[in-house]
Amino acid sequence: MPDYGHDLLFGSFITPANAAPERVLDLAQVSEDADLDLVTFQDHPYQPAFLDTWTLLSYVAARTERIRLSGNVINLPLRPPAVLARAAASLDLLSGGRFELGLGAGGFWDAIEAMGGRRLSPGQGVDALSEAIDVIRGIWDAGNKERFRLDGTYYQVDGAKRGPAPAHDVGIWLGAYKPRMLRLIGAKADGWLPSLPYFTSVDQFAEGNAIIDAAAAEAGRPPAAVRRLANISGRFGQGGDQLLSGPPEQWAEQLAALTLEYGVSGYILMNDDPAVLELFGQEVAPATRELVAAERSRRR
Amino acid sequence: MDYAHPLRFGAHVVARTPQEAAERARLAEELGLDLVTVSGEETDTWTLLSWVAGRTGRIGLAPHLLDAAEWAPAVLGRAAAGLDLLAGGRLELGLGDGAGRWEASGVRPLPPEQAATALGEAIGIIRGVWGSDTRLPLRAEGEHYRIAGAERGPAPAHNIPVWTGGTRPDPAIAAGADGWLTTSGGLAADQAVIDEAAVRAGRDPREIRRLVTVAPRAAAPEWTGELVAMALEHGAGTFLVEDADEAALRRFAQEVVPAVRQAVAAARAARGVTEAAVPSSLVRAHRHPGIDYEAVPAHLTTIEPGDAGYARVRSTYMRGGSPGLVLRPGTPAEVADALAFARGQQVPLAVRSGGHGISGRSTNHGGIVIDVSRLNAIEVLDKETRRVRIGPGARWSDVAGALAPHGWALSSGDYGGVGVGGLATAGGVGWLVREHGLTLDRLRAVDLVLADGSLVRADDTRNAELFWAVRGAGGNFGIVTSFEFEVDEVGEVGFAQFVMDASDTAGFLRRWGAAIEAAPRDVSGQLIIGRPRPGQPVIAQVMLVVDADDAETVLDRLRPIAAVAPLLDHTIQILPYSAIMHVPPGGHDGQGDPVARSALADHLTADLAAAATRLIMSGETYFFQIRTVGGAVSDVPADATAYAGRSANFQLVAFGPSRARLDAIWDRMRPHFSGIYLNFETDLRPERLDDAFPGETLRRLRELKRRYDPANVFRDNFNITP
Numbered sequence A: 001m002p003d004y005g006h007d008l009l010f011g012s013f014i015t016p017a018n019a020a021p022e023r024v025l026d027l028a029q030v031s032e033d034a035d036l037d038l039v040t041f042q043d044h045p046y047q048p049a050f051l052d053t054w055t056l057l058s059y060v061a062a063r064t065e066r067i068r069l070s071g072n073v074i075n076l077p078l079r080p081p082a083v084l085a086r087a088a089a090s091l092d093l094l095s096g097g098r099f100e101l102g103l104g105a106g107g108f109w110d111a112i113e114a115m116g117g118r119r120l121s122p123g124q125g126v127d128a129l130s131e132a133i134d135v136i137r138g139i140w141d142a143g144n145k146e147r148f149r150l151d152g153t154y155y156q157v158d159g160a161k162r163g164p165a166p167a168h169d170v171g172i173w174l175g176a177y178k179p180r181m182l183r184l185i186g187a188k189a190d191g192w193l194p195s196l197p198y199f200t201s202v203d204q205f206a207e208g209n210a211i212i213d214a215a216a217a218e219a220g221r222p223p224a225a226v227r228r229l230a231n232i233s234g235r236f237g238q239g240g241d242q243l244l245s246g247p248p249e250q251w252a253e254q255l256a257a258l259t260l261e262y263g264v265s266g267y268i269l270m271n272d273d274p275a276v277l278e279l280f281g282q283e284v285a286p287a288t289r290e291l292v293a294a295e296r297s298r299r300r
Numbered sequence B: 001m002d003y004a005h006p007l008r009f010g011a012h013v014v015a016r017t018p019q020e021a022a023e024r025a026r027l028a029e030e031l032g033l034d035l036v037t038v039s040g041e042e043t044d045t046w047t048l049l050s051w052v053a054g055r056t057g058r059i060g061l062a063p064h065l066l067d068a069a070e071w072a073p074a075v076l077g078r079a080a081a082g083l084d085l086l087a088g089g090r091l092e093l094g095l096g097d098g099a100g101r102w103e104a105s106g107v108r109p110l111p112p113e114q115a116a117t118a119l120g121e122a123i124g125i126i127r128g129v130w131g132s133d134t135r136l137p138l139r140a141e142g143e144h145y146r147i148a149g150a151e152r153g154p155a156p157a158h159n160i161p162v163w164t165g166g167t168r169p170d171p172a173i174a175a176g177a178d179g180w181l182t183t184s185g186g187l188a189a190d191q192a193v194i195d196e197a198a199v200r201a202g203r204d205p206r207e208i209r210r211l212v213t214v215a216p217r218a219a220a221p222e223w224t225g226e227l228v229a230m231a232l233e234h235g236a237g238t239f240l241v242e243d244a245d246e247a248a249l250r251r252f253a254q255e256v257v258p259a260v261r262q263a264v265a266a267a268r269a270a271r272g273v274t275e276a277a278v279p280s281s282l283v284r285a286h287r288h289p290g291i292d293y294e295a296v297p298a299h300l301t302t303i304e305p306g307d308a309g310y311a312r313v314r315s316t317y318m319r320g321g322s323p324g325l326v327l328r329p330g331t332p333a334e335v336a337d338a339l340a341f342a343r344g345q346q347v348p349l350a351v352r353s354g355g356h357g358i359s360g361r362s363t364n365h366g367g368i369v370i371d372v373s374r375l376n377a378i379e380v381l382d383k384e385t386r387r388v389r390i391g392p393g394a395r396w397s398d399v400a401g402a403l404a405p406h407g408w409a410l411s412s413g414d415y416g417g418v419g420v421g422g423l424a425t426a427g428g429v430g431w432l433v434r435e436h437g438l439t440l441d442r443l444r445a446v447d448l449v450l451a452d453g454s455l456v457r458a459d460d461t462r463n464a465e466l467f468w469a470v471r472g473a474g475g476n477f478g479i480v481t482s483f484e485f486e487v488d489e490v491g492e493v494g495f496a497q498f499v500m501d502a503s504d505t506a507g508f509l510r511r512w513g514a515a516i517e518a519a520p521r522d523v524s525g526q527l528i529i530g531r532p533r534p535g536q537p538v539i540a541q542v543m544l545v546v547d548a549d550d551a552e553t554v555l556d557r558l559r560p561i562a563a564v565a566p567l568l569d570h571t572i573q574i575l576p577y578s579a580i581m582h583v584p585p586g587g588h589d590g591q592g593d594p595v596a597r598s599a600l601a602d603h604l605t606a607d608l609a610a611a612a613t614r615l616i617m618s619g620e621t622y623f624f625q626i627r628t629v630g631g632a633v634s635d636v637p638a639d640a641t642a643y644a645g646r647s648a649n650f651q652l653v654a655f656g657p658s659r660a661r662l663d664a665i666w667d668r669m670r671p672h673f674s675g676i677y678l679n680f681e682t683d684l685r686p687e688r689l690d691d692a693f694p695g696e697t698l699r700r701l702r703e704l705k706r707r708y709d710p711a712n713v714f715r716d717n718f719n720i721t722p
């Protein structure tokens, strides 16, 4: 029954629709005002109805003060890792250490290829992501005075200048479901970020955790080196026996249970309704924190 | 050589630390400069630029030579459009050929010749992503990039100027670059190279704006002299002061810029040169014959087919269009100017507010659209009498949202995306109609621009005949620029959605009609039946609003209606009227031309119900709808407004795939009808005028049409021929 002991994070997942950009910006502001910790946006560069996620993250960072930001998750195949690394560090520096790097191997290969990207098999995608993490960490390693080189199968970097270093230890969180990706997380990443609606049962957290923990141990890392997060959806209203369908107190109990039993410490709500985000930040988040703190001190 | 571009002044900010660059950009904005360009050194340029965009509000923005290859060009195109949308149309795109690529990404740069080709390909792809003249996916087979059917869009907020630099301009200029960046030292020599490249690409050299970086100088007068010479002798249009510290930036903005502007303006006046930017030939190539684009008054906002925003304005909610010019006036006087211009052109004219016209053809092919969506203000004039002024371009969602905090609402339509202009000039049958009447029944005054360009006000005392005509046939008489309504006190309401088994279709329609007529006026609503599916029961969606905020009354009102047929599913909520009307903003992308027939009926008689059932069963309508009217609508005498169908309790509409087949059935149903509500009618046969405006009403309207619009300028919506 793992609880990895991380502080809890609560965030929003806002549709980056370009039909009304001011609405997207408003929802980001609502997230900050509701005391959420994190605002995130999906990244599908081939989707013409969306704002470019990288641009949006930078723009929102400039217009907020406190809230942290992440792609959920950034599409690696259309964002070359060396450029991405420098962009991520730049955004972290500009925002005073508020950026986290949610990253994914990509999935919609037809669309990726149509945009000029390279088609990979799912397995190749994982290997490319692994190389990309090396590139990103290599570029961020600004203290190292040697130019960065990597002659990989998927990425070749022929002596890039390193730096800048980000303002804080930017977490690399991977969106993942399958064992190969989960092992990669255990070996190299800082977070696991699946979407709960894709799970058939919450026990998939336990199964995933086991794979990640084993891979981490093999790499000589403690299990707590990897934060477990989840994109969640739900509704507020009269209680039922479904997960996240009821009043805020019921959400808090259910989320606290996920934290204490499955080690999840980041909850990102997929919703574009300001009233719902407010309830999540103002009521669910503090109530969940309280329940988790009480149980953690009891266990200690 | 002076290309006579209006001069622009900016600062090129280099990021030694990202924070410093952002601060310098803010200072440039404060100092009133036109443009700030940023380059990152270590910092990622695009990230820095997006950040600066978020921290500024007015100044133009550009990356100072972004490597188009860093991110896939198609991704960059989409990112640029997105930033332009976020930043309200402030972006310019400075692109480089990747000479610095090695430093940044560890990918070796291409040899110069190939780099120039690659840049040209990238510009083509970026412009293709923005492309608005076609819905076809983007394909490009280049030496360096391959795009295999990417979706296009979004269109940026404005035509993003693309500029670049270097010594091999041909590929970029052929691909549509609008500007060329050079240094003060290189300017004189570069001009000829660029001019020749432009001519080789079939473009006018004046289209290419010349941007020059200039080093800060200590003495303002000498600095001024240099820039004046560059503008007048060597065609410089934009000056970018290079990496200036705060003092130098202030000196540039406060001393040099005004002096250069003044000297250049004086010299141009003396030489008889008029300042003007020559539009790109890539935009001009899409112009339609029959419109004299050069004669459009310069102060009007326009969108033409080659412009970035064209995809967002060409079509309406229901119709595909390809107008030659969309004029977007921002004041009543500009509406008059737009109209005067349009009248001088021998092409069709359409008037558009919210773009949801069905009878109203608010787009066209090759003609002009006057789009008044910018006239969208909503103001409370008097709290006591609940008097509100609303611009035609507001959408009913916005109106409901603005009135809600006062505890008010205005009976409008059922869908918040619809515009005020087209609905309030013809009727307005909505969720509160039986209790509060048609939208136009709440109208107390209008301001409009008449065909002759005059701006007039009409109400019960001034231009009373015109006011009568505007309430039901407004689209025939002018362009309304503001409406004054007396709105009603409305709080939370009951909103019910029923799914009913309408297999006994005729019986269901009859019983539903009877239940509605028996219901108090606080009940309004509609039913919708789609095309029946073989082997499945006919399903009716019923939606009702009860203007009451207590559950008991709401349920009391709903029970008899719920009992008319087996209830398969239902939801009942009590919520603010504005929540029912809420629709997020968005553009239109309609295609084709809708086929819809409309009618009013006093009662849903057995005969009408049987005829409607035959229509539904024929499969010739995929959307059959009956809305409630009557109640307060019938309190108004038939001759009080041009909307004359006051006896009706129901309004019917059918959309179908085939005009001929739908007409054949609908025409036979005519004996059961008592008129038509024109807003849902697409039939153009002249008899429809008699249906909408029976007898004396039509005679009066024709007479007024002869008085107010003898040349029949306004004819895109249910035309009353003079």
Ligand SMILES: Cc1cc2nc3c(=O)[nH]c(=O)nc-3n(C[C@H](O)[C@H](O)[C@H](O)COP(=O)(O)OP(=O)(O)OC[C@H]3O[C@@H](n4cnc5c(N)ncnc54)[C@H](O)[C@@H]3O)c2cc1C
Residues within 6 Å of the ligand: B316, B317, B318, B350, B351, B352, B353, B354, B355, B356, B357, B358, B359, B360, B361, B362, B372, B392, B412, B413, B414, B415, B417, B418, B419, B420, B421, B422, B423, B425, B427, B428, B429, B430, B474, B475, B476, B478, B479, B480, B481, B679, B680, B716, B717
């Ligand atoms: C999805 C949908 C739902 C609808 N629901 C309802 C409903 O519930 N109740 C109802 O009554 N109607 C309803 N309608 C019909 C609607 O009222 C008409 O289509 C109306 O014309 C739309 O107004 P608009 O401003 O959006 O249209 P536009 O397309 O902008 O204009 C349509 C026509 O109105 C005229 N017009 C527009 N602006 C002005 C102006 N400023 N001055 C003078 N004339 C002008 C022009 O002739 C123009 O061709 C609905 C339509 C749609 C598409």
